[in-house]
Amino acid sequence: MKPSQGRSPALLLDRDGVVNDDHGYVATPERFDFCNGIFALIHRAIDCGYRIVIITNQSGIARGYYSEPEFHQLMGWMEREFAQQGIQLSGIFHCPYLPGAVAPEYDRDSFWRKPNPGMILEAARRLDLDLAHSIFVGDQPSDMAAASAAGIARRVLIRPVPVHATGTGEADLVIGRLADLTARLPWSSP
Ligand SMILES: [Mg+2]
Numbered sequence: 001m002k003p004s005q006g007r008s009p010a011l012l013l014d015r016d017g018v019v020n021d022d023h024g025y026v027a028t029p030e031r032f033d034f035c036n037g038i039f040a041l042i043h044r045a046i047d048c049g050y051r052i053v054i055i056t057n058q059s060g061i062a063r064g065y066y067s068e069p070e071f072h073q074l075m076g077w078m079e080r081e082f083a084q085q086g087i088q089l090s091g092i093f094h095c096p097y098l099p100g101a102v103a104p105e106y107d108r109d110s111f112w113r114k115p116n117p118g119m120i121l122e123a124a125r126r127l128d129l130d131l132a133h134s135i136f137v138g139d140q141p142s143d144m145a146a147a148s149a150a151g152i153a154r155r156v157l158i159r160p161v162p163v164h165a166t167g168t169g170e171a172d173l174v175i176g177r178l179a180d181l182t183a184r185l186p187w188s189s190p
Pocket of ligand 1: 015
């Protein structure tokens with residue numbers, strides 16, 4: 001599937017808990033551990049014609065745990081790590097906003113903050129993505145809600161441990177490991 005033939009499907013990935021282990025407000029390479037199976041999943045997705053996009057809430061910026069430049073610095077490092085694996089990302093979209101933020105410039109409700117679909121819709125607009133045939137992978141019900149609101153039918157929730165009180169939200173597939181999704185690609189049935 002070539003971009004010139006129209007909109008591209010994408011594999012849209014939440015970051016913390018999907019790309020890297022969620023140690024809580026990860027802001028440095030020292031604390032950034034790639035999740036098992038993420039490189040294989042992305043390679044498989046690219047082979048199947050998907051572009052790769054990261055969609056991440058970053059309330060750590062609003063909470064004052066790290067700055068937006070520090071976030072971009074870490075993402076530059078991450079992209080270089082991906083490049084060493086032969087992987088090129090099509091985009092990284094982040095939301096630094098949070099009502100009640102320490103820093104006034106980030107203190108607001110945002111259509112970009114998941115469970116709202118703003119980041120996904122903006123990614124689709126900028127990158128000309130075919131959301132109806134895209135896949136979203138997250139580890140929180142809010143990821144599934146954002147994907148659903150954006151019109152993504154293939155919503156995958158990663159739950160390494162049995163689902164508990166928070167539930168699965170609007171997921172249509174719940175898996176324990178990224179490899180369980182890799183084995184499913186190409187995902188032909190809606
Ligand atoms: Mg997450």
